[in-house]
Amino acid sequence: MTAEQYDVIIIGGGPIGLACGLNAKKSNLSYCILEKGALVNSIYNYPANMTFFSTSERLEIGGIPFVSNNPKPTRNEALEYYRRVATSSNLNIHLFEKVTEVKKNDTAFSITTNKSQYLASNIIISTGFYDIPYLLNVKGEDLDKVKHYYKDPHYYAFQKVLVVGAANSAIDAALETWRKGATVTMVIRGDKISDRVKYWVKPDIENRIAEGSIKAYFNSTIEEIREHEVDIKTPDGLVTIENDWVLSMTGYQPNLSFLKNLGIELSADEICKPTYSDESYETNIKGVYLAGVICGGMNTHRLFIENSREHAEKIITDISKKKNAQ
The missing domain is CATH 3.50.50.60 (FAD/NAD(P)-binding domain)
Known part of the structure; x- marks a missing residue:
């Protein structure tokens, strides 16, 4: 089976992963979003009656309006909004497809999932922190x-x-x-x-x-x-x-083992903050970027949707610049 090749593979189909896909599409980069569960899987796993702390406009991505019937949007409204974003933008997203292995080749990354295999010049990891409970x-x-x-x-x-x-x-x-x-x-x-x-x-x-x-x-x-x-x-x-x-309900933690297996350096303290550029969000592994709450390591209360949306634009700008320079 011949692996499909992309400019960028985005691992994680949460709001920030979707934002990365929107920016990649806008920049005419070939991309694919791989999500191991449902669309915005973390939000799906929130309590059914949950209300966000943020207002709806602070949860918007890609300039697409998020209209809520309440001062603070609910989980169900967020699910509807992000589903509408994915549909209206025709995002290339593969759901229930878990990444099992990433290898660096001479010219690209090889990504293996439970369903297929891909090649990518760049990888964006936007996996959040809701997968591993304490x-x-x-x-x-x-x-x-x-x-x-x-x-x-x-x-x-x-x-x-x-x-x-x-x-x-x-x-x-x-x-x-x-x-x-x-x-x-x-x-x-x-x-x-x-x-x-x-x-x-x-x-x-x-x-x-x-x-x-x-x-x-x-x-x-x-x-x-x-x-x-x-x-x-x-x-x-x-x-x-x-x-x-x-x-x-003791909280959750990011999958830092996945980062370590890729060779991404983590701080030696209890925060285990990954190494990345504050300008491009590229890690110490060339071509591997981090987006969203995963950037904070174990400090999962520092980054949210509203202050992580800018990651997507900065990452895609850097990837586009490198591609155009080739």
């Missing part, structure tokens, strides 16, 4: 009752739900399942709800905890998970509660 690393975490992604609250109606975490995902899960009739307990490693929680939601969860509607154990961790119980290590000692489901 694990609790406790006995019983492998039980089916433990979930690292939360979708719809109705599923947990009238159940005993334990939510782990104190940031937006955990707070949404706690409030929504409680409002569907679940008995909700929270386990929070720190001494308060995260300051990053959406400002219109934070008073809600704090009030529910204060009135006792939702029980919260602060400065606490899970000790062990069993089929019908959970042990919680608290400042006052070990507490055992009855439990049906554990929603571990």
Whole structure:
């Protein structure tokens, strides 16, 4: 089978990957976007009722207007918007196609997926950080009752739900399942709800905890998970509660192993920030670029859609300049 060859292969079909495709098409570069899941897979995996922190215009890409019925757009509106972007721009995107190997040849990169093989002069990695959940690393975490992604609250109606975490995902899960009739307990490693929680939601969860509607154990961790119980290590000692489901909303991390296997250098500290040019976003591997939140390494709270959109234009400008100079 002869591999298709492109000026650029974009790995990741999230909003920034789509923005890279839009700019590549505008610059008359041959390109293909490879996405291992659904279109904007990370947003698809957000909770069904999630509302963005940003306004709709700050989520726009390619100059295509994002019209929302709400001051802050919802997950469903974002899915509709990015699907419309892909359709109206006729983007060349291959969904449910996972990249399994990338090799550098003399003149191009060879990209192997679960479905095909490609050659590209350049690669843009825009894989986000929503693929690998932080694990609790406790006995019983492998039980089916433990979930690292939360979708719809109705599923947990009238159940005993334990939510782990104190940031937006955990707070949404706690409030929504409680409002569907679940008995909700929270386990929070720190001494308060995260300051990053959406400002219109934070008073809600704090009030529910204060009135006792939702029980919260602060400065606490899970000790062990069993089929019908959970042990919680608290400042006052070990507490055992009855439990049906554990929603571990402890955050996610980028696939830095993929970058390391390509030879991209990472900082030696706990951030593991990849090496790249601030002007072109090209890494220490010539022809390999990074776009979006992956640029921040483990600091996943620094980059968002709204402050990563410019990456696409800078990268494609650099690739076009190099191609024209040949």
